[in-house]
Amino acid sequence: xxxxxxxxxxxIWQVVTKIKPGRVMSYGExxxxxxxxxxxxxxxxxxxxxxxALPWHRVVRSNRTLAFExxxxxxxxxxxxxxxxxxxxxxxxxxxxxxxxxTSLDELLWGTPK
DNA sequence: CCCTTGACTATCT
DNA sequence: GAGATAGCCAAGG
Numbered sequence: 099x100x101x102x103x104x105x106x107x108x109x110i111w112q113v114v115t116k117i118k119p120g121r122v123m124s125y126g127e128x129x130x131x132x133x134x135x136x137x138x139x140x141x142x143x144x145x146x147x148x149x150x151a152l153p154w155h156r157v158v159r160s161n162r163t164l165a166f167e168x169x170x171x172x173x174x175x176x177x178x179x180x181x182x183x184x185x186x187x188x189x190x191x192x193x194x195x196x197x198x199x200x201t202s203l204d205e206l207l208w209g210t211p212k
Numbered sequence: 213c214c215c216t217t218g219a220c221t222a223t224c225t
Numbered sequence: 226g227a228g229a230t231a232g233c234c235a236a237g238g
Contacts, residue, residue, distance in 0.1 A: 100235085100236085102235075103235085103236090106235090124220085124221090125219075125220055125221090126220065126221065129220090136220095136221090136232090136233055136234070137220095137233085137234070137235080138220040138221065138233080138234095139217095139218060139219090139220050139221095139233070139234065139235080140220095140234070140235060140236090141219080141220080142218075142219035142220080143218085143219085143235080143236080145219075146219075154219085157219080158219090159219085159220070159221085160220075160221060160222085161221090164219085165219040165220080166219065172219075176219090
């Protein structure tokens with residue numbers, strides 16, 4: 099396993115685990131937050147390799163749709179996990195659940211309020 | 213080394 | 226809004 103992978107994976111996991119229930123982030127956003135711009139495609143790789151339980155279902159495409167084929171088992175699985183958290187999926191589009199907590203992910207990770 | 217593969221994105225028709 | 230297109234970049238053959 100390359101050294102890049104080890105560092106990258108760790109960064110990605112750290113970001114993904116901090117996504118709150120009912121909220122979602124795109125692959126590109128996760129990659130950027132972890133400090134790896136333009137590595138959206140690597141995010142999926144990192145998640146499938148995760149040794150720990152990861153809320154992978156909260157990571158979606160930038161256009162707010164699931165990254166799997168609509169008919170696939172994986173799609174149904176992710177959709178049900180999200181709906182269980184109050185997320186709505188209408189016409190394939192993801193509508194995040196309402197929350198009172200407006201703390202941004204940036205604050206959670208870097209403690210730097212806007 | 214060259215080529216293909218993605219749980220991706222941004223942009224243009 | 227749906228397709229097509231062109232970037233993207235590490236991994237694996």
